[in-house]
Amino acid sequence: MARFLFPRWANKVVPLGLLFGVLPLGAAVIGGFWYYGTNKHLEVGYQPDQPVDYSHKLHAGDLGIDCRYCHSTVEVSSFAAVPPTETCMNCHAKVRRDSEKLLLVQESWATDQPIPWVRVHNLPDYAYFDHSAHLAAGVGCVSCHGRVDQMHKVRQVQPLTMGWCLDCHRDPGPNLRNPADVTKMDMAPATAAMAGAGIPASHEPYQDRVPAVTSSGRQVQAPLHCSGCHR
Numbered sequence: 001m002a003r004f005l006f007p008r009w010a011n012k013v014v015p016l017g018l019l020f021g022v023l024p025l026g027a028a029v030i031g032g033f034w035y036y037g038t039n040k041h042l043e044v045g046y047q048p049d050q051p052v053d054y055s056h057k058l059h060a061g062d063l064g065i066d067c068r069y070c071h072s073t074v075e076v077s078s079f080a081a082v083p084p085t086e087t088c089m090n091c092h093a094k095v096r097r098d099s100e101k102l103l104l105v106q107e108s109w110a111t112d113q114p115i116p117w118v119r120v121h122n123l124p125d126y127a128y129f130d131h132s133a134h135l136a137a138g139v140g141c142v143s144c145h146g147r148v149d150q151m152h153k154v155r156q157v158q159p160l161t162m163g164w165c166l167d168c169h170r171d172p173g174p175n176l177r178n179p180a181d182v183t184k185m186d187m188a189p190a191t192a193a194m195a196g197a198g199i200p201a202s203h204e205p206y207q208d209r210v211p212a213v214t215s216s217g218r219q220v221q222a223p224l225h226c227s228g229c230h231r
Helices: 008-037 056-062 085-092 100-111 131-137 141-145 162-170
Strands: none
Touching: 085 100
16 A cells, blocks of 8 residues: 555644635735835825814815915925924814814923824925925926815825926926916916927937026026936
């Protein structure tokens, strides 16, 4: 009678291993890549819930608070700072102090712990973006962020992809205005005819392009070379 190196029950090891081991592990790996590898910040319409029910429509729209009051570094830094609790309490130390919507703000103020705001607009780490440079050129907030003054809850309205950015860099004129008016959401860009009108979009180095000329006579020449955003 022939002898086998492994018992008969060993024949079930491979299918059982596939069923209870490899398949769940593969599903976990795929699910992990799908969840952590998908950049939800590149999705138009992304609108996360925030820890505090803050309405931009009320503050920036109805009350007319300028964007720069809360995002105070946007004109002098590469990033637009999230306002600290102190900024909120400049008003709410006296305004609607007992509102339930402000409980987390009051707690943050008392404990000196920041409010865990959820970021809505986010670029990959390998892309360099400078808010101050764009505002100095006259790119209005509305061009990238939409009518935030009409949003109860902020959502993403532009894809923020490389192609979308390049479309503006190749033809910045339609998005330019007087730098003093960059935070005016209801104001259309005020540009003169572009000096480079009629030149087809291309990947030519930005030095070879004719700059856009705004109504105030400023010249804006946005970089198209890779090093402009990938440094």
